[in-house]
Each structure stands twice: as C-alpha cells, then as structure tokens.
Amino acid sequence: MSDTSSNAPSIEGLVAAALRLLAQMTKHPERLRVQAGEHSIDVDWRPARSASPSASASPEPSMVSASVAAAMTSSAFAPAPATDTLRLFADDESGLDYICAPMVGTFYHAPSPEAPPFVSVGDTVASGQQVGIVEAMKLMVPIEAVAHGRIVKAFVDNGEPVEYGQHLFAFAPA
Amino acid sequence: MFRTILIANRGEIALRVVRACRELGIRSVVVHSTRDRDSAAVRAADDAIQIGPPAPRRSYLNAAAVIEAALRSGAQAVHPGYGFLSEDADFADACEAAGLVFIGPSAATMKLLGSKQEARRHMAQAGLPLLPGTLEPLDARAALALAKQIGPPVIIKAAAGGGGRGMRVVDSLDDFVEAFDATVTTSRTLFGDGAVYVERYLPLARHIEIQILCDNDGNGVHLGARDCSVQRRHQKLIEESPAPRLSADVVAEMGGAAVRAALQAGYRGAGTVEFLVAPDGRYYFMEVNCRIQVEHPVTEMVTGIDLVSAQLTVASGEPIGLTQRDVVSRGVAIECRLNAEDPDRGFVPSPGEIETYVPAAGPFVRVDGHLQAGDVVAPEYDSLIAKVVAWAPDRASARARMRRALDEFVIDGPNIRTTREFLLRVIDDTEFAQATHHTNLVDRLFDNMSLHENTANG
Numbered sequence: 294m295s296d297t298s299s300n301a302p303s304i305e306g307l308v309a310a311a312l313r314l315l316a317q318m319t320k321h322p323e324r325l326r327v328q329a330g331e332h333s334i335d336v337d338w339r340p341a342r343s344a345s346p347s348a349s350a351s352p353e354p355s356m357v358s359a360s361v362a363a364a365m366t367s368s369a370f371a372p373a374p375a376t377d378t379l380r381l382f383a384d385d386e387s388g389l390d391y392i393c394a395p396m397v398g399t400f401y402h403a404p405s406p407e408a409p410p411f412v413s414v415g416d417t418v419a420s421g422q423q424v425g426i427v428e429a430m431k432l433m434v435p436i437e438a439v440a441h442g443r444i445v446k447a448f449v450d451n452g453e454p455v456e457y458g459q460h461l462f463a464f465a466p467a
Numbered sequence: 468m469f470r471t472i473l474i475a476n477r478g479e480i481a482l483r484v485v486r487a488c489r490e491l492g493i494r495s496v497v498v499h500s501t502r503d504r505d506s507a508a509v510r511a512a513d514d515a516i517q518i519g520p521p522a523p524r525r526s527y528l529n530a531a532a533v534i535e536a537a538l539r540s541g542a543q544a545v546h547p548g549y550g551f552l553s554e555d556a557d558f559a560d561a562c563e564a565a566g567l568v569f570i571g572p573s574a575a576t577m578k579l580l581g582s583k584q585e586a587r588r589h590m591a592q593a594g595l596p597l598l599p600g601t602l603e604p605l606d607a608r609a610a611l612a613l614a615k616q617i618g619p620p621v622i623i624k625a626a627a628g629g630g631g632r633g634m635r636v637v638d639s640l641d642d643f644v645e646a647f648d649a650t651v652t653t654s655r656t657l658f659g660d661g662a663v664y665v666e667r668y669l670p671l672a673r674h675i676e677i678q679i680l681c682d683n684d685g686n687g688v689h690l691g692a693r694d695c696s697v698q699r700r701h702q703k704l705i706e707e708s709p710a711p712r713l714s715a716d717v718v719a720e721m722g723g724a725a726v727r728a729a730l731q732a733g734y735r736g737a738g739t740v741e742f743l744v745a746p747d748g749r750y751y752f753m754e755v756n757c758r759i760q761v762e763h764p765v766t767e768m769v770t771g772i773d774l775v776s777a778q779l780t781v782a783s784g785e786p787i788g789l790t791q792r793d794v795v796s797r798g799v800a801i802e803c804r805l806n807a808e809d810p811d812r813g814f815v816p817s818p819g820e821i822e823t824y825v826p827a828a829g830p831f832v833r834v835d836g837h838l839q840a841g842d843v844v845a846p847e848y849d850s851l852i853a854k855v856v857a858w859a860p861d862r863a864s865a866r867a868r869m870r871r872a873l874d875e876f877v878i879d880g881p882n883i884r885t886t887r888e889f890l891l892r893v894i895d896d897t898e899f900a901q902a903t904h905h906t907n908l909v910d911r912l913f914d915n916m917s918l919h920e921n922t923a924n925g
Contacts, residue, residue: 397518397536429535430565454539456517457532458501 307334308389309463390440392462394455398429400436402451410451417443418464425461442466468783469493469544469568473537474512476548477527478851479837480759481508484546487775496540498533500526502845507837514540521847527551530558534565544568544782546775550849553758554581570782572757576733580755584626584664587752593728595752598743600666607647610665614643617667623647625654626662633657636668671905672743674698675710675750677718677725678766680777681734682787689722690766690774691796694902697893699814699909704886705893706762707801708769711862711902713744721750729755737763737778746905761804761854764835768800768858799865800858803873803894807850809884810913818846819882827872831858834872844883852878852885862902870894 311334394400402410402425412424418438425436446463449455471494474484481497485508488495497512502521509515516536519526526532528551537545545567547553559574571577580586588602599617601610604626614621619640625633633654635646647663655661673696681687692713697705710718725740732755739760741753763774772794781787808814824840836853838844844852855876857868873891892912898904 397516397532397539399539430531432531457519457526458517 310334312389312391388466389445389463390442390466391460392424392436392439392464394427394457394459394461395434395436396427396429397457398427398434398455400449400451400453400455400461401426401428402447412444412462414444414447417441417467427455436461438464440464440466468785469542469779471496471540471542472570472779473498473533473540473542473545473567474508474548475527475533475537475545475552476550477503477506477508477848479835479854480548480761481506482511482837483835484548484775485511487773487779490773491776491779493779496536496542498527498536500847502847507839516540521845523551523847530555530561533558534561534567537562537567538565542567544570544779546570546778547758549758549761554756556581568782570778571736572734572738576735577757579732580734580757582626583624583628583754584662586755589732590728590752590755593724593731595724595728596750598666598669598751601664604662604664607644610647610663611640611643614640614665617665620668620670621665622668623650623663623665625650625658625660626664627658627660628654633663669743669745669751671746671907672696673710673904674703674741674753674906675713675721675744676739676741676756676760677722678760678763678774679722679726679729679734679738679740680772680774680781680787680789681726681729681736681738682781683735683784684786685730686787686789687726687730687734688787688789688791688794689726690770690772690794692718692721693762693765695762696904696906697899697908698906699913702814703762703804704890704909705801705803705899706765707799707862707865708765709796709799711799717748717750728752736781737774761851762802764833764854764856765800765802768833768856769796769798770794771797798858798860799862800856801862801865801869801894802854802856803869803890804854804886805852805876805878805890806886807844807852807883808886810886810889811884814886816846816850817882817884818844818850819880820844821852821878821880821883823877823879825875825877826853827855827875829872829875831868832856832872833858834876863900866894866900 412418418424420438420441422438423435424438427434427436442464444462444464448460472488474481474495474497477499485495495512496514496516497508498516498518499506499509500519500521501517503509504517518532518536519529530552545562552558554577556574556577559569559571559577562569579589587597591597591602601613620636620638623635623637623646628634635650637643637646650663651661654663673694676693676695678690679687680690691708692710693706693708694710695703695706721742729738737759739756742750743753744750759774759778767774777787807817809817820843821838821840824838826834826836833856834853838852844850855872857865857872859865859868870891873887876887878885893899896912898908
C-alpha cells in the first residue's frame, strides 16, 4: 500500500488534471480513476453495470486500492443541468471542489480596490460565504463558496476577465 | 473597416463569418456554450469566449453575456449570423447603446419589418403587391364579410404567429366563423395575442425570394432571385438561383420593387424579401428577413459576390460599391441542406455522435459545414450538418453535380439519420427536374414514400 498522505499534493494535481481533461470531453464517462504513484488516469465510458464484471476481470482492483480518487457518477458530470453547472465534485475526501464563474465578466477578489481580499489561499470558508465578485455590464454578482472548506488555490488574479464556468478557486470540502 | 468582430452564433454560419473575417484581415472572436467549446468555429477563430451552458437561452440568446464578451474582446462590431439574436431589435439596440455596431439593419427598421402587420402595411404603401386581405385586425363578422369579398379559399393567420403555427385554411365560407374563432383561441394560447388577419390562400405557389444589399447612403441593389419551393412545414430543404421558369423581366421588376421598399424602410445590409408566386405568374409580398440567410451561398455562387464580406463592408460605413449593372448572374447554383433528421419518422431530429464524415468535394461543389468524425450533433441546436452547393452552367448539369456530390457525402453514426437520401429523391423527381414544382412537392413525395413503405410492409 502506498502512503497516500505523502503523495497528497501530486494527487491533488492529478485530480485537477483529470477534471481539466474531463471538461474537454464531449462524451461524459461513467468512471474516472486517478492514481498518484504512477500518474495514471483511467477513463471508462462503458455503462456502469457492464463495467463492473470487465473491471474485475482486469488486473486493476489492486490499483484501485492504491489509488486515491474513486469512481464518480456520470450525473456529477452531466454537462449543464439547468440548475447548477458550476460545480464539479470528486466524491472522496481528497477530491477538490471548484468555485466557478457564473457568467462572463471581470473577477474582483475584494469589495473595493483598497479593501483586503475576501479570501486567501489557506483560509477556511463557510458555505455561502462571499469569496469574490464577477462584474458584467456594471452588474456585480457576488461569488459564494458552495460548501464549507479550505481554499487550496486561487486561479484568477484581481481584475482579470473570466469566462462562463471558469475555475476561480479550488477548495477542499471540510 | 473593423479590426475585431465578435460572432454571436455557432455551427456552419459562425465558421462562415470567421472565414470572411480571415480573408479581410479582421480579427474574429467567437462566443460559445460549454457544448461548443471545441467546435470548428472556435478552433478557426482568433479567440473564443465561453458565455454559458448548452441551453440557447442561457448562452447564444443571452444578450447581456454576448455584449459583455464583445466589450471584453475589444470588438467594434457584432455579427449575429441567422437565428438566435439575429432579428432581435432589442439586442440591436443594446449593441448600439454599448458602442458596438450591430451587423444588420437598425433596430427601428427591424421592429418595423419584423411585425407581420407593420411589414404588410409598409410594403403596401411602397407599392408591393399583397395577397388580397386585411391590414388591420378584425372581428369575426367583419372578417367574414371580407372573406366573401376575397372568395375562398382563404387563410386565417395569427398576427403574432410564425414558423407555420397559428394558421388555418378555409375552403368553404360555411366553416369560416368556426375556424376564425378557433384561430383566435389558438393564437391567444400560443402567442398571448388574439389578433388574426385574413388573406387569400394560394393552394399552389412557389416560394421566391429576392436577395437585397443596401448601404448607409441609400444605395441598394438586388442580387436576383432564389427559388425555395422545396420545403416541408416552412423549413426549406433545397434552394436554387436563379429561380427557374421566372423571366428575367419579372425578376428585375420584383428586385427593383424590393430594393425600393427596403430603402424606404431605412434598410441597410443584406436582407431577403420573400414572395409567393402564383401559377399565373403574379407575385405577392410575404415577409422580409433582416439577416443573412442559410441559403445565401447559391446567390454568391451565381453572382460572385461575397455576401458576408459585403455585410461587413456596409456595417463599417463604406458604400456597397456596386450598381445594379455590376450584378450579373451566371449559371445555376443549387443548395441542399443535409440535416440530422429522420425522413422515415416525420423528419424528427436525430442527434448523436458522427463516426464517419466524408464531405463531398470536387469540381464546382462547395460544402459549408462545421463537423468532423468524432463530433456530436448536439440535441440543443438545429440539426443542420452541412450545406452542399453545386454550380454548373445550366440547371440539368447542376442537378447532375448535386447528385454526384450527395452520392459522395458519407455521414454515419450509431444514431445519426440524415436527409441525404430524401434530397436525392427530390433531385431526381420529374417535377423538380422540369421545375414545375410548387411548395407542396415535399408533402407529395413524402406521401408517396409512406405509401410505398406501407405497400412494402403489407
């Protein structure tokens, strides 16, 4: 068994890479498997039911136990249910959650040029806590944390333009 | 000329505009939904901005997001393509308010010509012939009196209607009042507006349209006629230019009248004036389309004039630089729309992944497409896969080229059905070959086909 805690940063990087990869796929997979030790990412498009027997026939179960990210349901990746397209989940403890831009506009990390940023990397945020602003056509839309957790990474600098769905922050749900 | 243009559309027309920009040395920026993030237009453009999820009302119809993207990209102008925001006067207004040039007519002109009633009134004043009918909404009794004057058959149409919905044909005046009341009810339910109008119905007619091009200085030319009679439920399947069996004199007369009426409405840019032509050769104004149309390539192929490039020229404030004398039509161009639709199941859209895609090519064939193998025909958008255009010196040769091109075209995928074989049937149809067809051609072929199948199955 590999020591997952010492590999944690690279696992996070791998999960982020997997999510980026996933975002580029036109067809959404049934399973996504991420491994840190050997840097492997497995993507499976087979229907979930038929996938289990074929998976057990392959030598992969040992890898599953050593790998970090578990299978994700396809519904978590449905490309835009009308209600919420702005979150991508990895449903295990090391999975990262993303706060994304809800519209095209300009990102601001503070309520005014003089004010300190709403949040910084390492901060713990509560669900619903404001973490930024996206401004479009003079409309200021507050950006809120979608769950309780710790900010792991900030992707966009203050005053930078953002697209719809662009990652603003990665955070580890608590 | 503009330095940067934002393209507020998707699919083949977005790619078509990107290509025009590239040829003119203009930077192009395409907005796209999450679904289209890897589309041909996105890849071909200089820049792309993701503005929303796949649902059109949250992306391509989201005027605020489009304008924000345009401002962010440094664009001076917005090309709306066709569909989506292309004929939305409020969007044109919003562009202007944001300091962006809307590539199309002014908001005021679009408002005037976008309303069926207003457009009819304006065109009647400008001297275009209309089918006998009403210019104002009427009650049932006044409408019946008018229907008696016109004589059956008449058609009752919702003033706010469109796309073939909210209309009824009455063959006998005994049924008139009942049909009138029913149309008012439908119209109220569908469009929230009970206003209807009545006009003579032409059971046999051809759909002929005139391509116009006007600039800001009051210059206008027409680029001849297109025959779009091959349609099903008002969806065109095949278009051609010139209109066969329509004399050059009649086209010149229709074209001149269309340009005059458009200029009187303050029209600028490319547009289309649609007419119905009766078997006796008389023509009647139907409506104006204030946008570039899907079928514009047939006009480009016979006139040699790049209509999208002309749109950009006019929008940038330059004159069209053409007189009517400069517009010369040569040969015959036919366009077929290859849609992801299943003709065996009433032309229902058949979205899905395309596994094999081999477009037609070869001499005098133009394909305006946007897909490749591995792409998906998305369920959220229209089902147009590609437009195949064939040119030849005469119509028989153009048909032969089109048959050859459609034979070459391979589109295959687990769920994909296309109109390809149906289009081949039309190209080979005797009436179509002789150009004696009317707008009922597809229904007739379709009935024959179902009959054939029933016999085969029985």
